[in-house]
Amino acid sequence: MAIKIIKFDLPINGTKVTTLDALRDNLTDEIVNLARSGQLERWFKSRQMQAQAQAVAAAVSQHAGDTALFLALCAVLEVEVHPADASAIFDAPPKAGQHFKGGKYFELYQELQVEHETLREFARNRILKMESVIKKMLVDTQNPAANWQDRLNANFEISPVEFKDKQFRLELEEILKNSIEI
Known part of the structure; x- marks a missing residue:
């Protein structure tokens, strides 16, 4: 008896993504947390996308920084993003009252x-x-x-x-x- 893999929707950008194209269309910085939690890898496996699942696992293990991981995930998803744009997303100063490295504004x-x-x-x-x-x-x-x-x-x-x-x-x-x- 074969084990049936249950597909699940990936919550990102306020929507529930079911396809790779929808994931590309809704790509945000949330992808980093989804990758670190293992949810993105499991989502790829549930869709029988073993190569992408392995690439996500490798990217998470190789990249400690958010910007580097985001760029690696964009490469896995075949989404072009300029490194300066990714850096602007993760290195931008937070809004007043939100956390920043070492304290709060x-x-x-x-x-x-x-x-x-x-x-x-x-x-x-x-x-x-x-x-x-x-x-x-x-x-x-x-x-x-x-x-x-x-x-x-x-x-x-x-x-x-x-x-x-x-x-x-x-x-x-x-x-x-x-x-x-x-």
């Missing part, structure tokens, strides 16, 4: 948001400090003994070297010098 976004808020708060505090220093220096113009450079260094409690933006320091010094002379 959403987690990266949250980290950047926290860092942004920290920098924003730091800038806000520095601006408030500068405003208070300028106000204090304007009120303190009664004391002609102290010059504006001494006041700047004393009120900021930092050395002039710590100003990273030289142009900013020059503009601030000019503002302070002008406000004291008034």
